[in-house]
Amino acid sequence: MVYRILLVEDEDHLRSTIRLNLEMEGYHVTEAHDGKIAFNQFRTAHFDLIILDVMLPEMDGYTLCQKIRLENTQVPVIFLTAKGASDERVQGLKLGADDYLSKPFNLEELLLRVTSLIRRGGKSSEERSEINTCRFGKCEINFLTFDVIGTDGTKRSLPKREIQLLKLLIERKNEVVSREDILKNVWEYDVYPSTRTIDNYIVNFRKYFEKNPREPKHFFSVRGVGYKFSE
Ligand code: CA
Numbered sequence: 001m002v003y004r005i006l007l008v009e010d011e012d013h014l015r016s017t018i019r020l021n022l023e024m025e026g027y028h029v030t031e032a033h034d035g036k037i038a039f040n041q042f043r044t045a046h047f048d049l050i051i052l053d054v055m056l057p058e059m060d061g062y063t064l065c066q067k068i069r070l071e072n073t074q075v076p077v078i079f080l081t082a083k084g085a086s087d088e089r090v091q092g093l094k095l096g097a098d099d100y101l102s103k104p105f106n107l108e109e110l111l112l113r114v115t116s117l118i119r120r121g122g123k124s125s126e127e128r129s130e131i132n133t134c135r136f137g138k139c140e141i142n143f144l145t146f147d148v149i150g151t152d153g154t155k156r157s158l159p160k161r162e163i164q165l166l167k168l169l170i171e172r173k174n175e176v177v178s179r180e181d182i183l184k185n186v187w188e189y190d191v192y193p194s195t196r197t198i199d200n201y202i203v204n205f206r207k208y209f210e211k212n213p214r215e216p217k218h219f220f221s222v223r224g225v226g227y228k229f230s231e
């Protein structure tokens with residue numbers, strides 16, 4: 001799993017140095033050089049952590065953090081504060097930041113804090129995604145290799161997104177999973193698929209895993225609500 005970080009910093013040199021170091025650690029980094037751009041990026045993609053400078057053009061880091069927290073109370077936020085400005089730290093923590101670093105900071109320290117916050121934040125999703133394989137009837141799904149065996153014994157390799165959607169539905173067996181949850185977990189807000197797109201995935205699942213795709217026993221659409229898997 002590649003963790004995604006939103007890096008908001010208007011000093012070009014500092015931003016590229018941090019980015020480079022995060023990328024060397026294997027993180028996927030999205031950059032923003034002002035608060036407004038950062039907020040738009042936050043709304044259109046999923047991030048596992050946000051690094052936020054306080055003094056920013058267009059919208060300062062405090063305002064941005066407040067707006068982020070109104071929509072997402074979970075994502076870890078690290079503030080980069082000006083040297084010695086203890087007021088800034090207090091203010092940042094009050095607004096829902098998880099940690100702060102005073103400039104100039106040691107990059108090694110930033111990386112350590114990023115790792116520790118991402119681990120803390122990512123724990124619940126890791127716990128949820130512990131299943132690696134699933135069997136129901138004659139069907140088999142391997143979530144690690146993406147290989148599946150259909151109800152007629154046919155083996156196939158599925159695209160990543162089909163596997164992710166299968167996994168989500170199977171992890172929440174017998175529950176209706178909302179379209180919004182599917183967007184958040186499978187598409188990560190990269191693009192907004194229409195209901196029809198998700199329907200097409202379900203049609204595929206029925207082809208692979210249902211004896212009679214017209215009378216599904218495993219994959220159900222609940223109109224206007226979401227989708228459900230039953231064993
Ligand atoms: Ca700044």
